[in-house]
Amino acid sequence: MTLDEIRAQIDAIDSSLLALLEQRMDWVKKVGDLKKSNQTLIYRPEREKAIIERLSTLSEGKLSPKAIEAIFLEIFAVSRHHEMPERVAYLGPEGSFTHQAAESRFGTLSDYVALPEIRSVFEAVSTERVRFGVVPIENNQAGSVVETIDCLSEFDLHIAAEHIMPIHFCLASNSEKIQDIKRIYSKDIAFRQCGKFLKEMFPPDITLVPVASTSQAVLQAKDDKHSAALCAPVAAKIHLVPILFENIEDSELNQTRFLILAKDFENQLSGNDTTSIIAKLPDTPGSLARFLDDFVQAGISLSKIESRPLKGQSGFSYQFIIDFEGHKEQNHVKALLKKHENHVKWLGSFVKSN
Numbered sequence: 001m002t003l004d005e006i007r008a009q010i011d012a013i014d015s016s017l018l019a020l021l022e023q024r025m026d027w028v029k030k031v032g033d034l035k036k037s038n039q040t041l042i043y044r045p046e047r048e049k050a051i052i053e054r055l056s057t058l059s060e061g062k063l064s065p066k067a068i069e070a071i072f073l074e075i076f077a078v079s080r081h082h083e084m085p086e087r088v089a090y091l092g093p094e095g096s097f098t099h100q101a102a103e104s105r106f107g108t109l110s111d112y113v114a115l116p117e118i119r120s121v122f123e124a125v126s127t128e129r130v131r132f133g134v135v136p137i138e139n140n141q142a143g144s145v146v147e148t149i150d151c152l153s154e155f156d157l158h159i160a161a162e163h164i165m166p167i168h169f170c171l172a173s174n175s176e177k178i179q180d181i182k183r184i185y186s187k188d189i190a191f192r193q194c195g196k197f198l199k200e201m202f203p204p205d206i207t208l209v210p211v212a213s214t215s216q217a218v219l220q221a222k223d224d225k226h227s228a229a230l231c232a233p234v235a236a237k238i239h240l241v242p243i244l245f246e247n248i249e250d251s252e253l254n255q256t257r258f259l260i261l262a263k264d265f266e267n268q269l270s271g272n273d274t275t276s277i278i279a280k281l282p283d284t285p286g287s288l289a290r291f292l293d294d295f296v297q298a299g300i301s302l303s304k305i306e307s308r309p310l311k312g313q314s315g316f317s318y319q320f321i322i323d324f325e326g327h328k329e330q331n332h333v334k335a336l337l338k339k340h341e342n343h344v345k346w347l348g349s350f351v352k353s354n
């Protein structure tokens with residue numbers, strides 16, 4: 001076959017794909033109209049996950065589950081945009097890892113607002129300036145993003161979905177020689193993901209400057225020949241700062257989990273859900289042990305528990321952010337949440353990302 005003949009086959013397939021996508025949009029529009037008349041939510045992460053899982057089992061193997069996910073997340077985002085365009089805030093500036101997480105969920109068509117701090121994303125969702133907010137919550141090598149945990153406690157928002165993404169760092173700088181670099185900017189948690197590289201390449205007295213995000217770090221380093229940033233390669237490219245080293249994270253298994261936040265959001269049960277809560281337990285001996293024992297008795301497994309100091313109090317009082325398997329609408333979960341309703345804040349029940 002000649003190149004032209006092969007391309008003619010591809011063109012024919014693209015025409016069929018387009019016709020099918022347009023047909024799909026017609027059905028999506030009908031779902032959207034139904035949802036509007038019932039005043040129910042447009043974004044249904046658990047339905048999207050179920051579609052991706054079903055298609056992954058149908059695939060003949062030429063497309064990996066990750067590839068199917070990438071293609072269909074974009075189709076869903078375009079569909080939702082067709083049902084109702086929504087504004088999404090994320091921890092910016094442009095080119096942050098959170099921006100990439102937001103785009104994987106909301107596609108390229110959504111109306112994005114890049115905000116300078118995690119707290120500003122919570123504020124934008126709370127005040128309804130935007131419908132959704134995207135923030136990082138934890139990295140599998142470096143631990144939690146404490147600003148997010150503190151804001152989850154402080155604001156009255158819900159977790160609509162989670163998104164887990166591989167994270168690869170680069171070192172970007174306008175410096176010609178690595179020896180000239182005196183300062184490195186990044187988000188605090190990013191330094192902890194690139195500790196080995198920093199130790200190998202720089203003297204111990206190098207100044208590490210924590211800033212609000214990795215893309216902010218690029219902007220700080222941009223105009224100073226003695227500075228560099230640990231950031232996403234895409235941030236370096238957008239802000240035109242040369243990349244000196246790539247893939248400098250300590251572990252190739254480096255992943256970050258992001259949350260999609262919304263006001264008043266309740267997912268339907270998917271059968272593979274995580275519930276997130278914040279528990280403020282009485283400061284008495286055994287209160288945490290008794291609380292956790294209720295999870296054991298109900299056969300509920302915890303996937304995360306982390307303590308954070310309760311702010312504005314004297315002494316040492318703690319709250320706990322807890323993730324566990326199950327959905328608020330399941331009886332055993334419902335019973336547990338009811339029993340502890342006075343000191344538990346439900347943050348969301350959402351389909352597991354993987």
Ligand SMILES: C=C(O[C@@H]1C=C(C(=O)O)C=C[C@H]1O)C(=O)O
Pocket residue numbers: 028031032042043044045047048051075076077079080
């Ligand atoms: C069309 C729907 O709405 C949204 C779009 C989806 C899609 O394009 O398939 C799936 C779930 C929702 O986020 C639906 O709920 O079925």
